[in-house]
Structure formats: structure tokens, C-alpha cells
Amino acid sequence: MRINRFLAVAGLGSRRQVERLVLNKEISINNQVVENLSTDVKDDDIVRYKGKIIKSKHKLYFALYKPKGYISTTGDKFADKIVTDLIPSKERLFVVGRLDKDSEGLMILTNDGEFAQEMTHPRYEHEKEYEAIISYKDANSLEKTLRYFRSGVDIDGYKTKPATVNVLDERDRTAKLKIILKEGRKRQIRITVEKAGARVIKLLRTRIGNVELGDLSPGQWKPFSPQLPADDEKPLGHFE
Known part of the structure; x- marks a missing residue:
């Protein structure tokens, strides 16, 4: 995984923000300052920011059948039916592909902000x-x-x-x-x-994209594993 993706997944900011950390020489791997944005992070590498060890979060990806009557906006304090209530996770989940209250069907929820951004960015033109x-x-x-x-x-x-x-x-x-x-x-x-x-x-x-609703029923969800792409390729998904 490239250093900018690693830092973004770890929650240090957007890709642009974490790239500035690298360019400002604030990131080190195994006590060596990182200066190249194309640097890869291996499983046994120790990444530090201002001396503190940075660990990548365990990434979660859910395909959910949003029932009619639920809203996609997670910040609405007054809503009584929010899609994130349907998944028993304590993690903050990003919604990929919002649907209005009267619509139903596939939504993706994930704690991987980088993945969510790539799936929704217009330049990738995900179907x-x-x-x-x-x-x-x-x-x-x-x-x-x-x-x-x-x-x-x-x-x-x-x-x-x-x-x-x-x-x-x-x-x-x-x-x-x-x-x-x-x-x-x-x-x-x-x-x-x-x-x-x-x-x-x-x-x-x-x-x-390549993630399908399949045989899910309203309110049901299922974890899936994304096949993370190179920076200019489209993320793919398949059910476990």
C-alpha cells in the first residue's frame, strides 16, 4: 500500500492533506524520513508521524439493502431511521452512494474514507x-x-x-x-x-461499480472485500 493511502486510511486526513505531511518530511518509516509519495508500506514497517506510531485501521466494507423509509444522511439528529442503524458497528461509517428516503436498494458503508472518496469521485465514473x-x-x-x-x-x-x-x-x-x-x-x-x-x-x-445487490432483502447487509486498485484504476468489489 502506498504511503499516502496508508496515512489516509489511518485517519490522518484526505489524500491531499497526508501528501503534504510526506512532502514536509513529517513521516518516517523504520526511522527513515519518507520523501517520495510512491513509497510502499509493508506489513512489518513501523510508520511514525511526529514520533508517534501510526497504525492502519481495520477496514470494514458492507453492502446494504436500504429499505424504503430510511435516510442516508448520517448527520441528521432528528431522523428516526438512518441506514447506519442497520449495521451493528461501533466504527464511524461513510456512506457510498446515497439514496433518498423513498428509494431502496444497494448502498455501501465503510470506515475506509479513501475508498469511499474514490468510489464517489466523478472522474472515476463508477456505474x-x-x-x-x-x-x-x-x-x-x-x-x-x-x-x-x-x-x-x-x-x-x-x-x-x-x-x-x-x-x-x-x-x-x-x-x-x-x-x-x-x-x-x-x-x-x-x-x-x-x-x-x-x-x-x-x-x-x-x-x-462491480458490487451488486444480489439476493439481499430489505434491511439485510453483507461484508465484502474490495480489490484495492492502483491510483488511477477503479476500485472493484466482490462478496466474501
């Missing part, structure tokens, strides 16, 4: 896959919904990136859509559907 059931007035509004996803729409002055969308089922002015996004604007799917004159009845997220 998020959804199944949406929508109701529409006529064939024109359904066609418009598909076109809006594929071309992008304006949300608060920002035009969304083109998404992949396919119709899985269609009957009685109701359609089941498979939608794949490479970004995560707030309520992006619901707003896009509403702009086309249709309405979301149910929204379920089934995948984030």
Missing part, C-alpha cells in the same frame, strides 16, 4: 444501476423519458451526462426501466422522469 417502475400518460411521455435519459437534462443549471436506459417491461401505461448512470446528481432519476411528464412509482438500485 450505478437502477430498476425504476414509472407510470406515464401516453406513449409520447414514455418516449420522452427515454430520450431525456439518453441525452441528459438540466438540473439546477447542470446538464446531466447521457445515461443508458432500456425498457424491461411495459403494460397498462406502466414501464419497468433499467437505468445506468455514471454520476450521482441528487434525485436525478426522479427529476428526469418528472420532466418528461411521467412519475416514478418505485426506484431500486441494484449495483454500484
